[in-house]
Each structure stands twice: as C-alpha cells, then as structure tokens.
Amino acid sequence: MADQAPKRLKTDNITIATHNGHFHADEALAVHMLREHVPDYANAGLVRTRDPAKLTEAHTVVDVGGEYDAEKCRFDHHQRGFTTTFPDRPTKLSSAGLVYMHFGRGIVERSVQQLLEKQKAAGEAVADDATISNDVDLLYNKLYTGFIEALDAHDNGIDAYDPAELAAGNGGAGIAKRFQDGSFTLGAVVGRYNANWNDADQDQASEDARFLKASARIGEEFDRELQYLVGSWLPARSIVKAAFDARSEFDSEGRLLIFRSQSCPWKDHLYTLEGEANDGKRVLYVLYPDKEERWRVQCVPAAKDSFVSRKPLPEAWRGHRDDALDKILEGSVVPGAVFIHASGFIGGHRTFEGALQMAKQALTL
Structure with a gap:
C-alpha cells in the first residue's frame, strides 16, 4: 500500500x-x-x-x-x-x-x-x-x-x-x-x-x-x-474488544466494562464498538487495576473529551476516603474503599470484589 x-x-x-x-x-x-x-x-x-x-x-x-x-x-x-x-x-x-x-x-x-x-x-x-x-x-x-x-x-x-x-x-x-x-x-x-x-x-x-x-x-x-x-x-483495540464482548458477564444490561489484568486506552475504542454494536446498550462504568494493584471504577464520559459522565458515582459518596467511605458503603460494599473523587467521575477500592460491588451499587442509585 x-x-x-x-x-x-x-x-x-x-x-x-x-x-x-x-x-x-x-x-x-x-x-x-x-x-x-x-x-x-x-x-x-x-x-x-x-x-x-x-x-x-x-x-x-x-x-x-x-x-x-x-x-x-x-x-x-x-x-x-x-x-x-x-x-x-x-x-x-x-x-x-x-x-x-x-x-x-x-x-x-x-x-x-x-x-x-x-x-x-x-x-x-x-x-x-x-x-x-x-x-x-x-x-x-x-x-x-x-x-x-x-x-x-x-x-x-x-x-x-x-x-x-x-x-x-x-x-x-x-x-x-x-x-x-x-x-x-x-x-x-x-x-x-x-x-x-x-x-x-x-x-x-x-x-x-x-x-x-x-x-x-x-x-x-x-x-x-x-x-x-x-x-x-x-494494540489496545483488541483488549477493549474482548472486554466489550464480555460486558454482560457481570451485568445483564452490559453497563460494566472490566479489564481483568491491565487497563489501556479505551475511550475511542469503546465509542466505536458501541456504534458498531448499535444495540442501545451503553457502558456506564469501567473497572481496571491500577499500578498499585488496587481497583478503579471510572465513569464513561458522555462524549469524547467531555467532563460530564454518563452516570457519575453517587453524590453521597463523593469526596470521601478510606474508613469514612467504608462507613457510607457499609452493608453494600466490602471494606477496603479508597476514595471517590469530588466530582464523582472515578473511585477506588483495594479489591476487585469491592470495586465490582461499588459499581453495581452505583448502578442502582
């Protein structure tokens, strides 16, 4: 060529x-x-x-x-x-x-x-x-x-x-x-x-x-x-595609995109894959491990380069950290919460199980 x-x-x-x-x-x-x-x-x-x-x-x-x-x-x-x-x-x-x-x-x-x-x-x-x-x-x-x-x-x-x-x-x-x-x-x-x-x-x-x-x-x-x-x-495209194809594993409506081993540039590829799928389903939260082997829950932006999330993490969680956040989440999420950003666009937990529970709870609120 x-x-x-x-x-x-x-x-x-x-x-x-x-x-x-x-x-x-x-x-x-x-x-x-x-x-x-x-x-x-x-x-x-x-x-x-x-x-x-x-x-x-x-x-x-x-x-x-x-x-x-x-x-x-x-x-x-x-x-x-x-x-x-x-x-x-x-x-x-x-x-x-x-x-x-x-x-x-x-x-x-x-x-x-x-x-x-x-x-x-x-x-x-x-x-x-x-x-x-x-x-x-x-x-x-x-x-x-x-x-x-x-x-x-x-x-x-x-x-x-x-x-x-x-x-x-x-x-x-x-x-x-x-x-x-x-x-x-x-x-x-x-x-x-x-x-x-x-x-x-x-x-x-x-x-x-x-x-x-x-x-x-x-x-x-x-x-x-x-x-x-x-x-x-x-190279990230195939990784995002695999996660996208498995997006219904933890949520029947396909609202969770999960990278089990590592994160990668996902936004461009996600929007493209959603457009190609054309099934009306939209991913709301992306879960991935960080460099310290903790887990992040990140909201999908409403549009590329937008600061507005499709569904921000709950307002009551925002700006809280560690033990104070665990108390707020008590009963719905296992202990180990790390933080929720003040704007609600991202949060963290020490374990995958906790991050997944955090994301699923956020879907209901």
Whole structure:
C-alpha cells in the first residue's frame, strides 16, 4: 500500500520550496513529514521563497505558488476555487492536509511495519495481511482527524463550532464540533517561533533557522502521536474488544466494562464498538487495576473529551476516603474503599470484589 504519491520522485537533489516570511503550522508540518518520513525526500533541500522562478525550479512546492497538482508535486491551497478535503471529512485542506493525504498512508504503513518487525523479532504472532491493511486504514484516518485536521481548520480560518448554530441559541446545547482541536493549539506553538516585531535578527537566514526549529517542534508532536497510535492505541483495540464482548458477564444490561489484568486506552475504542454494536446498550462504568494493584471504577464520559459522565458515582459518596467511605458503603460494599473523587467521575477500592460491588451499587442509585 504505497503513498498516493506524485510520480516525479526518485531524482537526485530534490528541493522542497515553501514561502518565506511569517510561517504557520501547516507548512512547518508538511516539510517535516516529507523530509523525515518519506524516504525519497530524506536528503531534500529546503528553499523558502515567493519568487516564481525559484518555485518553478523546485521539485516540490508546499503552501505557495497557487497550484494544487499532485502529479507535479504542487501542494498549495490558497488559490481561488480550492475546495479539496480529506476523504469523508468536511474541512478544507491546508498544505499539511494535502501532503498527508498523498503521503500519510505510506507514513503510517512504514510505522506499522516497524512494529511488526519488532513483534516478529520477539517471537510474537503477527496479524494477517488483511488485518494489517485494515489497521493502516484505521490509523491513517485516525491520525488525520485527531491531529492534522485541526491544522487544516486553523490555517483556513474554520471554527471548531459552526457560528450559525451557536448564534441560533440554546446555549450551544447539542452542537457538535466540526473537528477535534486537541488539548492545545499547535498553531500557537509554531507561531511563537516567528520573530517578534522588535527582534533585532529579522534577516532571511535567521527567519529560515526559526522555521526549521518550528518544523522540528511540530514534527516532534506529530511523531509522538504517530508512535502512540501505532504502538499503544492500536494494540489496545483488541483488549477493549474482548472486554466489550464480555460486558454482560457481570451485568445483564452490559453497563460494566472490566479489564481483568491491565487497563489501556479505551475511550475511542469503546465509542466505536458501541456504534458498531448499535444495540442501545451503553457502558456506564469501567473497572481496571491500577499500578498499585488496587481497583478503579471510572465513569464513561458522555462524549469524547467531555467532563460530564454518563452516570457519575453517587453524590453521597463523593469526596470521601478510606474508613469514612467504608462507613457510607457499609452493608453494600466490602471494606477496603479508597476514595471517590469530588466530582464523582472515578473511585477506588483495594479489591476487585469491592470495586465490582461499588459499581453495581452505583448502578442502582
């Protein structure tokens, strides 16, 4: 499954061109993806210019030049009439999204292959080709919606929420985000590498050096996200699936998800599995052991990144710990309670039996 890549590669002395002047997160990441993740660009030079003659000479041009033509390695999005989006997504692409759309699948596939090689070297069983292909597709889309899309939206001036829906009232109730914007703004992280208006070093060489630092900085975040998705998030899927398939073992309505041996990233996978099951059942509490071999009861959020739980732990339990909590739970839960968070989103018990009793009691209240 190769990159949906242009045909002009495999040449010597490849040069990538992007614009000079104030730089943004999208071209900083586009350059990083090409130079650090696409083998044919490993030794590519970089030119920052708006000179049409120099752009014409460049092998690949990103975020400047007024042209999108993958076969010619031109990846700009500023031209009139440009409306290209990532498959099945509504957000207009920036140079980051354009480069990722054409090269991202190959980037993901190479990372997955590296994981498979480690598994083989460790004597572990590996997935079949069909499963690997599906995993690459899954990760390719996940990395776009969870990371790249926010950059596309930021550079194209698209709000996370539809202004018309917000203006319609209802306090924003029921209004969905157009894209995931992450826990911090990547655009601001890159923007801080631009020179301030009163900095002394405003020359081109200093500007180019700042751009390279910005590209490396956002590239580090991209690399970490890629490594996390491939090495941690994806392997968790089968663990969550097994727990999800067994969710009726301790509750006939399937409201308890239990990880008997270890926890893992579960929220994304749980929402996906519930959507696929489409049986009207929703998990309310997730039970798992912590690093101290105690047990946690965590509420499932009402939506991704929400602080609102589908069913918080009972208000009367909240903010209490240890013996004081045992007294409150006396008669319904064996001794050994550890705590209930003041907001009711999580609690703990020293034993699995106690955590299970705590969750079952909470279901009735």
